[in-house]
Amino acid sequence: MLERHELEAFLTLAEELHFGRTAERLHVSTARVSQTVAKLERRVGALLFNRTSRRVELSLVGRQLYEEIRPAWSQITAAFERAVDSGRGLTGVLRVAFNGPAAGQLLVGVTQLFRDRHPDCDVQIREANPSDVLPWLRAGEVDLALACHPVREEDVVMGPVLVREARMLAVPAGHSFARRATLSVGDLERVTVLQHPETSCAPTAMTVNELLTLVGAGEGVGVVGAHTRRYFARPDLAYVPFENAEPVEWGLLWRSDGATARVRAFGDAALEVAQG
Amino acid sequence: MLERHELEAFLTLAEELHFGRTAERLHVSTARVSQTVAKLERRVGALLFNRTSRRVELSLVGRQLYEEIRPAWSQITAAFERAVDSGRGLTGVLRVAFNGPAAGQLLVGVTQLFRDRHPDCDVQIREANPSDVLPWLRAGEVDLALACHPVREEDVVMGPVLVREARMLAVPAGHSFARRATLSVGDLERVTVLQHPETSCAPTAMTVNELLTLVGAGEGVGVVGAHTRRYFARPDLAYVPFENAEPVEWGLLWRSDGATARVRAFGDAALEVAQG
DNA sequence: ATGTCTTACGGAAGACGTAATAATA
């Protein structure tokens, strides 16, 4: 008595706190989520969520239940995944997200190696905007993402660093910094730094192109990785390296409860390609 | 993807290793168990059980899966039970097994107190043969059992001792021991001791009456608790106390993953009745 | 030959989506 679909509806709603998004993640209608949760609450005998048509939040019993069953259910799904993997070897689909042409190019090589080794496992690559990466991972829309480290989230694991590149500043072509050979981090205090999703949690630009356009328009400057200079050379911009900044590091991300054999095997392939 | 009914069919079959008993525990037909497991195996891509129509045993992947999933699922069901308890207070049914008239009499008092405190929770009492106690607990047919301590099983928990009584020996009326005021444990070496389910794992008598009948027929002697003398006084038997034996101890037993609020509340009531 | 697992098939339960409704900010 506590069906899988009820469990997942409850867990997902507890995370999303929104019937629409929950339904989307579960690929069902919002009506179904509502009815499923309502039925569960009737059986428990108490509201699991306090909600109006505008806000959803966990009740006390709901929170307690969530905390107790979330890790256990992750364990079960992971164990099942492992059983499938050892049952049929590496099969199924592995969905990988990336952001930016440099990451894409790296993934091409990794994917070739992976497909070579595991021909029965399908690999699907999707480009993501930086702000999509974590939501996609959390929703299970992708199993892996190649993104900028560091991501400090409890439910997401970072793999080893695959690429390290110099941190550079994108400035308008006419800016005084454009004539400098190098910059120091201290120089940033004298200019407006536009936030960029790869390096910040509160972005003003959702994509690299948006950021660079803003910089070109003189709205400010932007911190980017060295690859940007190669892939996004523009007449209205100049890129100047820092002399004392930490490098930008790229690596794979996956959900901490999503470390399936597929994910681990892809991580192995990625590390080999990056090192070789 | 791993429905509750599949999970329970798998876990139960892994414990019973028998489709018929599994079906019985799950209250479904054996055909259903067979189809459910078969479907699960198709999805995993490997046999979970090696079986003929005569023998069922866990495969390697099956064993791995069982060990990883068993504790997690227990956690989930227990958490759900707790949610229901805190949601509607103590409701539902509590099924308690006991063995022997003395235990039954104690349970009458405990049940009265429990019903007084938790009028919304139904209590069902069933008498069990000593050999039924553990199977019934494991199958979830009862939530609690009042039985002889000690039971040393990993999946069964013993509550505190509720009753302590002298250990006595049942002997034929004409036996030389029948004229003794007391016996020592050493005396047992000179006679045939019939095993009794309450005190042994390899019984020759399934019930107390069977044991006493055998003793009366001169087949041997039997070790029993003092209450037996009161409830099973027979002309063909004599009961003689030991002077140096450990007392017989009675207490409640429940499944280690079945410590619901109902079970705990009944345990509390039992302890109060036994002490008061 | 008997007990046990599996296959075949018809019926019922309930999970699902669409569309209309209620409620909140």
Add this chain to the structure above:
DNA sequence: TATTATTACGTCTTCCGTAAGACAT
């Protein structure tokens, strides 16, 4: 008024038991 949760209802999947079959001892 717009957004979001809930209710109503018809469809369809699939879970289920019965009964017959296959298999091993």
